[in-house]
Amino acid sequence: MKIGFDIDDTLINLREHAFEIYKRKLNIDVPSEQFYELNRVEIHELFGLTDEQGNNMWNRSLEEIYYTECPPYDGAIETLKELMAEGHEIYYITARPKEHGERTKEWMKKKGFPIEDTRFFYGMQDHEKVNFIKELQLDYYVDDKPAILETLSQESVQPLLKDQSYNRNYPGPRIFHWYELKTFLKNK
Numbered sequence: 001m002k003i004g005f006d007i008d009d010t011l012i013n014l015r016e017h018a019f020e021i022y023k024r025k026l027n028i029d030v031p032s033e034q035f036y037e038l039n040r041v042e043i044h045e046l047f048g049l050t051d052e053q054g055n056n057m058w059n060r061s062l063e064e065i066y067y068t069e070c071p072p073y074d075g076a077i078e079t080l081k082e083l084m085a086e087g088h089e090i091y092y093i094t095a096r097p098k099e100h101g102e103r104t105k106e107w108m109k110k111k112g113f114p115i116e117d118t119r120f121f122y123g124m125q126d127h128e129k130v131n132f133i134k135e136l137q138l139d140y141y142v143d144d145k146p147a148i149l150e151t152l153s154q155e156s157v158q159p160l161l162k163d164q165s166y167n168r169n170y171p172g173p174r175i176f177h178w179y180e181l182k183t184f185l186k187n188k
């Protein structure tokens, strides 16, 4: 099978990593519970920032957010390795900006993700991911953003959501932990 994956907040815990960076940089201690209750992707409101200030903060911190020690989710690397070893094709489709694509790929490889260079795509907008997914004829695609999975509703790909506090209203199938993915695929 051909299986595609988003990266940020699907395979790696990027928002929480950014949350820790913001706490340190802004010297504001926000309880983690507030982070876990957020119902939007952006985290800046926890620090009293407007959307514009939050946007600036994100862009100013991007280097640190992307390339320091952001932890992968438990079981993500192992699961992808097992799937690849079983002969499945693993694709990565991230909307990270073009200028960060190759560095992100190297960072992911260093972390231990199994990556084939020709199956790593970046630099598109969220709503353009559908074009890649269609072109690649993926069987499954996993992402944390409901809006992206909704663009796939007319396609033959089976969308699968990675659970997050901001996506609980999405009605389709979801995984809470990466250890669930292989069971999900087996039961299809």
Ligand SMILES: [Mg+2]
Residues within 6 Å of the ligand: 006, 007, 008, 009, 010, 143, 144, 145
């Ligand atoms: Mg994501």
